[in-house]
Amino acid sequence: MMDRKIVISDPTLRDGNHAVRHSLRVDQIAAYCKAADSAGVAIVEVGHGNGLGASSLQLGESATPDHLALTTARANLTQSKLGIHVIPGFATIERDLKPALERGVDVVRVASHCTEADICERHISFSRSMGVEVWGCLMMSHMISPALLLEQARKMESYGAEGVVFMDSSGHYIPEDVRHRVEALVDGLSIAVGFHAHNNLGLAIANSMAAADAGATLLDGCARGFGAGAGNAQLEVLVAVLERLGYSTGIDLYKILDAADLAEQALMKEIPVIRSVSVVSGMAGVFSGFMKPVTRIAEEFKIDPRDVFFELGRRKIVAGQEDIILEVAKELAQRAAKGCQ
Amino acid sequence: MKTECQKRIRQDCLRVLSGREKALDELRQSKLAVIGGTGFVGTWIAEMIAALNDEYQFGIKLSLLSRSPDQFANRLPHLANRKDINLIKADVRQLGQLPSDVEWLIHAAANPDIRTHASNPLDTASVIVEGTMSVMRTAERLGRLKKLLYLSSGLVCGSQPASVNGVAEDAQGAPAPDASFIYPNAKRFAETICSAARAQSRIPVLVARPFSFIGPYQALDTPWAQTTFLSDALHGHHIRVMGDGQVVRSYLYGSDAAYWFLRMLVAGESGDVVNVGSPVGITLQDLAKEVATNFDPSPEIMFNTAPRSAGRSAQLLPDTAHALNEYGLSVFTPLDEAITLTVQWHRMMQSNQARN
Numbered sequence: 126m127m128d129r130k131i132v133i134s135d136p137t138l139r140d141g142n143h144a145v146r147h148s149l150r151v152d153q154i155a156a157y158c159k160a161a162d163s164a165g166v167a168i169v170e171v172g173h174g175n176g177l178g179a180s181s182l183q184l185g186e187s188a189t190p191d192h193l194a195l196t197t198a199r200a201n202l203t204q205s206k207l208g209i210h211v212i213p214g215f216a217t218i219e220r221d222l223k224p225a226l227e228r229g230v231d232v233v234r235v236a237s238h239c240t241e242a243d244i245c246e247r248h249i250s251f252s253r254s255m256g257v258e259v260w261g262c263l264m265m266s267h268m269i270s271p272a273l274l275l276e277q278a279r280k281m282e283s284y285g286a287e288g289v290v291f292m293d294s295s296g297h298y299i300p301e302d303v304r305h306r307v308e309a310l311v312d313g314l315s316i317a318v319g320f321h322a323h324n325n326l327g328l329a330i331a332n333s334m335a336a337a338d339a340g341a342t343l344l345d346g347c348a349r350g351f352g353a354g355a356g357n358a359q360l361e362v363l364v365a366v367l368e369r370l371g372y373s374t375g376i377d378l379y380k381i382l383d384a385a386d387l388a389e390q391a392l393m394k395e396i397p398v399i400r401s402v403s404v405v406s407g408m409a410g411v412f413s414g415f416m417k418p419v420t421r422i423a424e425e426f427k428i429d430p431r432d433v434f435f436e437l438g439r440r441k442i443v444a445g446q447e448d449i450i451l452e453v454a455k456e457l458a459q460r461a462a463k464g465c466q
Numbered sequence: 467m468k469t470e471c472q473k474r475i476r477q478d479c480l481r482v483l484s485g486r487e488k489a490l491d492e493l494r495q496s497k498l499a500v501i502g503g504t505g506f507v508g509t510w511i512a513e514m515i516a517a518l519n520d521e522y523q524f525g526i527k528l529s530l531l532s533r534s535p536d537q538f539a540n541r542l543p544h545l546a547n548r549k550d551i552n553l554i555k556a557d558v559r560q561l562g563q564l565p566s567d568v569e570w571l572i573h574a575a576a577n578p579d580i581r582t583h584a585s586n587p588l589d590t591a592s593v594i595v596e597g598t599m600s601v602m603r604t605a606e607r608l609g610r611l612k613k614l615l616y617l618s619s620g621l622v623c624g625s626q627p628a629s630v631n632g633v634a635e636d637a638q639g640a641p642a643p644d645a646s647f648i649y650p651n652a653k654r655f656a657e658t659i660c661s662a663a664r665a666q667s668r669i670p671v672l673v674a675r676p677f678s679f680i681g682p683y684q685a686l687d688t689p690w691a692q693t694t695f696l697s698d699a700l701h702g703h704h705i706r707v708m709g710d711g712q713v714v715r716s717y718l719y720g721s722d723a724a725y726w727f728l729r730m731l732v733a734g735e736s737g738d739v740v741n742v743g744s745p746v747g748i749t750l751q752d753l754a755k756e757v758a759t760n761f762d763p764s765p766e767i768m769f770n771t772a773p774r775s776a777g778r779s780a781q782l783l784p785d786t787a788h789a790l791n792e793y794g795l796s797v798f799t800p801l802d803e804a805i806t807l808t809v810q811w812h813r814m815m816q817s818n819q820a821r822n
Contacts, residue, residue, distance in 0.1 A: 243585050250581065253694075254687055256703030258770075279646045283584035285689040287708060287770045313646075315709055317770055 131372045132343045134168040134232070134290075134319070135161055135360055137388055138198070139210050141351035143174035143414050145394060148188045151197050153392050157348070158201035160384035165376045166360075168208040168232050171198040174353060174414065175444070176210035176236065178221035183447070192224060199229040206231035210262070211252075213237065213244045218251050226255050234290065235281075236262035238443055239269050242280040253285035260319065260343070261286035265443050267297040267410055271309035278310055278318075288317035288343050293332065294414075294444070296325025296355055296407040300335035307339035319343025322358040324350055325407025327399055329358035330366055337372060348381075348388035349396050354406060354413025356397025361385040405431040409438025415450065422450050426458040433457060471814045472544050475682060478721040478807065479517035482798045486725065487522050489794070492732040495525045497610075499568045501558055501601060502575025503530030504538035507617065507676070509683045510724035511572065512545050519550050529565055531556040531575075558597035561604040569610050570731055573601045574617040576653070579688055587648040594652035595659070602663035605671070613670050615731045616660050620677035620743060620784055621650035632785030635675065635739045657739075670736040674727060677743025677784045680804050681720030682811040691750050692717055695757045696805075700812050704766045705758060711751030711769055714781040716744040719799035719807070726795050733793055741784035744797045756802055760809040 138157055142149050154171060161169050171194050173179040173187045180187035187194070198207050209230050216222055222233070233252040235245045245261055252259040261281030266274055278289040291306055303320060310318040320336035322329035322345065333344050346363040350356030361384075364376045389396060402416055411419075411434050419437070423430035436453045468476070498515065500508045508530055518524035528551045532538060535553035539546035546553055556563045558575035576594050577583075583590045598616065605614055624639035626632070633639075640654065641647035663669040678692065686697040691708070698705045718726070726742050734740065748756070751767070758764045789795040799807070 246581055246585055250687065250689070253689065254697065254701075256698060256701060258706070276645060280584040283580040283689065285581075285694070287706065315713070 129372050130342065131337055131367055131374050132167045133360070133364065133374050133376060134170060134208060134343060134345050135166045135347065136170040136210065136345055136357070137161070137347040137351050137360065137392070139170040139172045139176070140174060140347055140353055140357055141392060142172070142187070143353035144351055144356070144397060145392070146417070147173050147180065147185045149392065151189055151193060154189065154194055154197045155201045156391050157384065157388055158198045158205075160380070160387045162202045162205045164380035164384050166205050166381070167375060168206045169198065169202060170208040170210060170234070171195060172209055175215055176212045177225055178216035179212065191221065192228065195225055195228040195230065206258070208232035208234060211235045211248055213248045216248070218248060222248060222251065226252070226257060230257060232258045232260065234260045234262050235286070236264055236292070239263040239266045239274060239277060239291070242277040245281060246284045249281060249284040249286050259286050260288040260290055262290045262292055262321070264292045265294045265412065266291040266306065267293060267295065267302065268441065271306045274306055275309045275313045278314055282314050282316050286316060288319055289314060290319035290321050290343055290345065292321040293323050294412050295410045296323030296329070296403070296413055297410040298332050299326070299328060300331050303332045303335045304339045307336050307341045311340035317342050319345070321345040323352065323354060323407070323413045324357065324397070324399060325355040325403045325413060329356070330362055333358045333363055334366060334370070337367065348385040349393065351388060351393055351397060352413070354416045355399045355403035402430045402434065405434045409434045411437045411442065412444045414444060415447070418447055418450055422454045426454040428454060428457045428461060468544070469818065471682075471811060471818065474807070474811055474814065475513050476517055478719070478799075479514050479724070480521060482721045482725045483514070483517060483522070487518065490518065490524070490728055490732055493518070493524055493526055493570065493728065496569045497527045497529070497565065497567055498570040498572070499529040499531060499564060500572045500574055501531045501561070501564070502573065504532035504535065505574065506679060506683050506720065507574050507723065507727065508532070509542065509545070510681070510720040511727060512551060514721065514724040514728060516545065516548060516551070526550065528552065529554055529568070531561070531564060533557055558593060559600045561600055564604055566608060567610055568608055569612045571605065571608070571611060571614045572617065572727060572731065573598065573614065578649070580649070581689065583649045584646075587645045590648050591652040594649070594656050598656035598659045602659060602667070602669055605663065605669045606667045611670065613672070613731055613734065613736070615727060615734065616656065616671055616673050617727070618657050618673050618675045619650055619653040620675045620741060620782070622654040622657060622675065624650070626782050630785070632745055632783040633741070634785040635741055635788055664736060672730065672734040672736055672738040672740070674730055674740055674742045675784070676723070677741065677782070678715050678717050679720060679723050680717040681808050683720060686812070691715065691753060695754050696808060696812065699757050699761050699765045700809070700816070704768050705754045706768045706770065707750050707754050708770055711749055711754065712780055713750050714747040714783065715750065715753070716747050716783050717801055717804065718742065718744045718797065719804035722798045725798070726789065729793050729795060740789050740793065741786055742789065743784040743786065744801065745783055745786045746797060746801065747781060747783045748801060756805050757809070760806055
């Protein structure tokens with residue numbers, strides 16, 4: 126039996142915010158933080174779906190502003206660390222990061238698109254200099270090879286990151302993909318390697334297990350999989366499977382099952398399921414967070430959202446390029462109209 | 467009037483020079499230039515020259531060439547305002563401003579910050595490779611040049627094999643040829659340029675391979691283990707160690723390093739290659755503990771969750787037998803003392819800043 130520790134980071138109150146259009150309230154944040162804290166979750170991540178400072182008309186306004194969400198979480202976490210997701214550009218150091226650290230954030234996860242680690246230098250260095258734990262996150266990681274992913278991860282390591290998490294933002298991976306990337310990162314870095322799964326192809330848990338087996342020591346999981354698109358690795362299942370395999374997470378199984386029940390009742394309008402469009406977005410390699418806007422815009426233009434996803438995937442569209450959805454939908458609608466004539 | 471910080475640095479220099487200054491006699495009444503002269507190494511060499519001139523009447527004229535002499539002058543006016551130190555604004559790739567009567571030349575121009583290497587690998591390579599070409603071309607025109615010391619890197623031989631206690635100068639390894647190792651690869655090629663300049667133009671050049679240093683003037687915002695631990699502790703944070711803490715490194719104090727470089731400059735044979743560093747290894751876990759002993763209350767030491775890859779070497783130490791046997795160089799400031807001196811200096815700087 127192996128004796129390996131896995132640090133679980135729980136972005137239910139951050140990635141889950143995507144699923145409810147960033148509408149999580151103070152009472153919901155407080156209740157879930159209490160439950161996760163009691164279960165022994167190592168890190169509880171809180172905030173807008175796109176992270177600190179991302180509340181906007183374009184990306185969706187948070188019902189609970191950052192400062193209130195963080196203060197609430199801090200007040201309800203005694204043993205769990207408080208984490209935030211930070212995308213440079215959305216979050217600036219002076220306006221967002223400094224005040225967040227003053228409110229007691231313990232772990233800063235600085236994220237960029239998988240090819241753009243350079244933009245994280247100042248945010249990682251600043252956070253490190255303030256004495257908090259800093260991880261780098263590489264989003265949409267399926268878009269580059271393991272070797273290129275390692276190059277980007279090494280940049281984050283050089284800036285001072287203490288761990289690098291690669292994210293399957295579109296739920297595109299199969300376990301083999303994950304294994305190759307973890308092996309490359311573990312072999313080439315001196316810092317911890319982590320994985321953040323999405324469940325578009327029903328493989329979030331299997332992919333997380335492949336990551337752990339290949340040497341990852343940081344795994345993300347959300348209660349009931351509450352997250353963008355088809356959801357994330359389902360936290361309570363993740364904990365149970367890790368326990369069966371002999372990994373130690375420090376999490377109490379019954380209490381995390383209770384926390385998941387609470388999350389289902391208190392946070393979710395609907396439990397994430399793998400809808401047809403999610404399967405397509407996973408196949409196409411398109412950001413899970415695009416599901417709602419794609420579905421809405423496709424309906425508006427009376428076209429098949431699956432076609433939109435495949436076209437977005439062909440164009441290698443990433444988060445932040447939501448405007449392209451409209452352009453693609455318009456083109457597909459025009460093409461369909463010409464076909465009818 | 468000297469500040470406490472300046473007095474402390476002078477004491478560090480005199481402690482190293484005491485009884486050893488005669489070994490530098492060839493430098494008396496000569497002209498020395500340091501290209502890339504306002505970094506950690508250049509600053510310590512300037513302090514050492516100032517001590518030799520003030521306390522032993524060496525009469526050395528020192529030129530420090532740098533892209534940012536103004537910052538140096540603002541930071542260290544006690545050096546910048548000296549009559550025997552001349553600050554010159556210059557890029558290593560364009561050395562028209564280098565005085566033509568220089569007799570001793572140290573080429574230390576390169577940015578050792580791994581963040582810059584990661585974000586700007588091409589610029590990193592350009593400064594090192596084109597810069598060294600430029601230095602060699604310039605050296606061809608220096609009629610009075612006695613010796614040129616090139617500061618390379620202890621990383622040019624790649625990782626340390628598990629079978630040896632330290633990396634010797636003739637080790638056969640090399641860093642992997644990818645962007646992550648642009649700095650040691652560029653330094654390695656720069657050593658080849660030095661060799662070519664010696665072969666083609668008879669430039670009297672030798673190579674120093676620095677390993678890790680510690681001491682005042684080392685910026686605390688650089689992501690190296692020693693600076694990070696010091697920064698954590700000085701700011702009242704926990705000391706956080708990357709990985710399991712079993713990685714082994716060694717550290718040479720700033721004044722020791724400055725003496726080593728000057729001694730090599732005057733005593734070295736053209737073509738020689740010499741490791742510069744401490745052969746006394748310490749695990750990062752013990753380094754963190756050593757830093758922590760200088761604080762009350764002692765900061766907590768934390769480890770992150772990265773298991774060390776089984777195939778990766780955990781140790782990088784210089785084999786310094788050549789430096790000892792040929793130059794009589796050894797560690798003058800033991801690591802525990804070096805850490806204490808560094809902590810005390812930073813505390814003095816912090817209180818100076820608080821007063822201002």
